[in-house]
Amino acid sequence: MFNIILAAGLSSRMKENKLLLKYNEMSFLEHQVKASLEAGLDIIVVTGCYKEDIEKEITLIEKKYDINIQIAHNANYKYGQLSSLICGVRKLISLNNKENYFISVSDIPLIKKEDFLILIPNIKNHDALRPFVNGKFGHPVLINNKISKEIIELDYKNKNEGLRSYLKNKDTIAFNSSNINYIKDIDTKESYDKLICKPSSS
Numbered sequence: 001m002f003n004i005i006l007a008a009g010l011s012s013r014m015k016e017n018k019l020l021l022k023y024n025e026m027s028f029l030e031h032q033v034k035a036s037l038e039a040g041l042d043i044i045v046v047t048g049c050y051k052e053d054i055e056k057e058i059t060l061i062e063k064k065y066d067i068n069i070q071i072a073h074n075a076n077y078k079y080g081q082l083s084s085l086i087c088g089v090r091k092l093i094s095l096n097n098k099e100n101y102f103i104s105v106s107d108i109p110l111i112k113k114e115d116f117l118i119l120i121p122n123i124k125n126h127d128a129l130r131p132f133v134n135g136k137f138g139h140p141v142l143i144n145n146k147i148s149k150e151i152i153e154l155d156y157k158n159k160n161e162g163l164r165s166y167l168k169n170k171d172t173i174a175f176n177s178s179n180i181n182y183i184k185d186i187d188t189k190e191s192y193d194k195l196i197c198k199p200s201s202s
Contacts, residue, residue: 008048
């Protein structure tokens, strides 16, 4: 089973490449990779804006864990997350994948292997499963492989189109949880400072 990690964004709210920020001496990207490996998942990383920096980090991670990470570069990353999702799913199809798979964002460094494993048996034959915490959908999203061909046909240039709007019209189930790891995204300097317990400069 694969985890497609979306690492193609501009980090516009952070104003720097947030995926290389350190938490407990590991980059956000490494945290996501480590949790995936511990859960027994293979990994695809979708690069974009910071392609060279992310690929350098991937090389270091591969050496550290003695693994091979699949890379898919999204040349259309400026169109947003859906374009990266489609790029990742296209790569997955090219690998002749037959299993369900996860879609993850890289700025949720608190995710653990258990957070993946608990979701897997609950999707059953549904199209997708999303963690739902405190009235908010989180990540990772578990996707049934049977809808992959539909996903790659989505119009990523349409600003009104996205994974969330698409899944609203599919057989998607919410996995109700109190686990804030699923929704603890770090996308601003303030949220990062809070994560690492750094006092505010203001």
